[in-house]
Amino acid sequence: MSKPDAAATGKTGQGARNFQQRLVVALVLAPLALAIAYLGGAVWTALVSVVAIGLYVEWLMVIGEVRAISVTVSGALALAISGVCLGFGLMDFAIVALGLGLVTTVVLASGHRSWAAAGFVYTAAAELCSVLVRADPDHGWFALVLVLLVVWASDIGGYAAGRGIGGPKLWPRVSPNKTWAGAIGGFLGSLVVSAGWAAAGAGKIVPLILVGAVLSIASQLGDLFESAVKRHFGVKDSSHIIPGHGGLLDRLDGYVAAIVLAAIFGLVRGGLDGVGRSLMVW
Numbered sequence: 001m002s003k004p005d006a007a008a009t010g011k012t013g014q015g016a017r018n019f020q021q022r023l024v025v026a027l028v029l030a031p032l033a034l035a036i037a038y039l040g041g042a043v044w045t046a047l048v049s050v051v052a053i054g055l056y057v058e059w060l061m062v063i064g065e066v067r068a069i070s071v072t073v074s075g076a077l078a079l080a081i082s083g084v085c086l087g088f089g090l091m092d093f094a095i096v097a098l099g100l101g102l103v104t105t106v107v108l109a110s111g112h113r114s115w116a117a118a119g120f121v122y123t124a125a126a127e128l129c130s131v132l133v134r135a136d137p138d139h140g141w142f143a144l145v146l147v148l149l150v151v152w153a154s155d156i157g158g159y160a161a162g163r164g165i166g167g168p169k170l171w172p173r174v175s176p177n178k179t180w181a182g183a184i185g186g187f188l189g190s191l192v193v194s195a196g197w198a199a200a201g202a203g204k205i206v207p208l209i210l211v212g213a214v215l216s217i218a219s220q221l222g223d224l225f226e227s228a229v230k231r232h233f234g235v236k237d238s239s240h241i242i243p244g245h246g247g248l249l250d251r252l253d254g255y256v257a258a259i260v261l262a263a264i265f266g267l268v269r270g271g272l273d274g275v276g277r278s279l280m281v282w
Contacts, residue, residue: 025242030152037144040134042087049083052127054248055256058238059119062230062249063112074104075120079127086131091272098124126256129263136276142202143276147262149197150215151255153189158220161185175227183220190216207282211265215258222257226250 036047053076060066060075078101085094102120109116133147134140162182170178194212198205226249230238239247263275270278 029242033148034145037134037148038141040137040141044134045083045087045131048127048130049080049086051248051252052079052083052123054241055126055252056119056123058247058249059123060116062233062235062238063115063119064233065109065112065116068108068110070108071105071110071116074108075101075116075123077101078104078120079123082124082127086128094128098128122256125260126252129260132263132272132275133259133266133279134276136274138277139280140276142197143262143266143279146194146197146202146208146212146279147215147255147258149193150190150212151219151258153193154186154216154219154254155223156186157189158182158186171224174224174231178224178227186220187213187216190219203280204282208280211262211279214265215262218261219254219258222254225257226253 033047036044056075056079057066057072060068060072066072078097082094082097082101085091085097101124102117105120106113106117130144134144136143158178159182161184162177162179165179165181165185167179167181169176170180170183190212191209194208195205197203197212198208202208226238230236237246238249241247242251262279266275266278
């Protein structure tokens with residue numbers, strides 16, 4: 001009788017340990033994120049701003065620009081100032097701070113100026129849109145949780161279907177592990193949680209399922225986008241700050257795409273003061 005391949009056994013064991021680690025971390029972070037989202041206001045804005053700064057620093061690490069201290073500090077400072085302004089409801093000042101931060105980033109960056117600028121826009125959009133979606137006192141929390149549930153369901157459904165079913169790769173040149181089965185599984189998962197959130201009283205079931213479907217696609221494209229950036233610069237993980245998950249960019253790439261699209265849709269439909277309401281009320 002042949003012995004099991006040691007390398008395969010080790011790889012399977014490592015995969016199981018990694019999954020357990022990811023699960024434990026998720027069980028801690030997900031309720032914490034929901035609790036802070038429920039509190040909203042300055043507490044949510046503070047978390048969003050800290051995370052946005054972390055995303056910006058990791059982006060600079062990926063593109064090899066983080067050693068340019070002036071670029072790192074000026075961009076992080078602009079995001080922090082914007083966060084303070086958003087915490088006090090000063091949207092105009094927050095946008096001005098972000099605009100100045102973008103200009104400073106472009107001026108001070110040396111090696112990858114366009115990539116540094118893209119990273120600042122990416123993280124600034126994540127910060128601003130996360131606050132906008134949650135801002136509505138009546139519907140903001142429901143809208144934000146819808147986005148979170150869709151992103152999590154897309155991720156979990158994709159992981160489960162991808163590993164359980166396998167099959168043809170989605171885009172092997174960019175993300176070798178992602179499959180079409182995983183993409184479909186994540187999409188179907190998003191429909192289930194959207195329907196469940198509607199059934200819980202968050203809104204009408206058909207519109208929320210449609211919103212969830214669009215946000216799921218955005219989330220998966222955001223994941224592929226971040227993978228493409230890392231692949232371009234030859235980087236596997238943006239950092240190792242989250243055990244089992246990699247960095248903030250690795251974990252929040254889908255969320256950034258989904259929350260930005262949700263905010264844009266809400267702005268178009270309901271204006272600056274009705275972003276959350278426009279996502280939930282039909």
